Amino acid sequence: MGQKRHKPEEIVAKLRQVDVLVSQARSVAEAVRCIGVTQFTCYRWRKAYGGLKTGKVKRLKALVKENERLRKAMSDLTPEKLILRDAASGNF
Numbered sequence: 001m002g003q004k005r006h007k008p009e010e011i012v013a014k015l016r017q018v019d020v021l022v023s024q025a026r027s028v029a030e031a032v033r034c035i036g037v038t039q040f041t042c043y044r045w046r047k048a049y050g051g052l053k054t055g056k057v058k059r060l061k062a063l064v065k066e067n068e069r070l071r072k073a074m075s076d077l078t079p080e081k082l083i084l085r086d087a088a089s090g091n092f
Contacts, residue, residue, distance in 0.1 A: 008057040011045050018042060 006014070014035045021031035032042045049057065 008049065008061055009054050011049050012052055012054055012057055015042070015045055015049060 014037070017035055018028070018031045021034055022028055026034075028042075029039060032039050035042075037045075052060065
């Protein structure tokens with residue numbers, strides 16, 4: 001069986017569904033089973049996406065993508081900066 005990758009929007013919807021089922025006097029284990037994931041997965045999702053709404057999830061995803069882009073740009077520039085600094089000081 002392959003693993004299914006859930007989108008952040010789907011995760012938030014499933015967490016809300018678990019909250020609704022728990023408020024209807026079902027146990028957490030039953031509620032998690034109804035959405036088709038394990039309890040560990042549900043707790044991990046709640047830790048990451050606990051109080052977020054769909055709009056905030058999209059913003060979080062955009063920030064993560066921008067952060068990755070900036071880290072890549074920074075890692076590309078660091079060796080060039082070191083080479084230029086050594087060349088400018090005459091240590092080549």
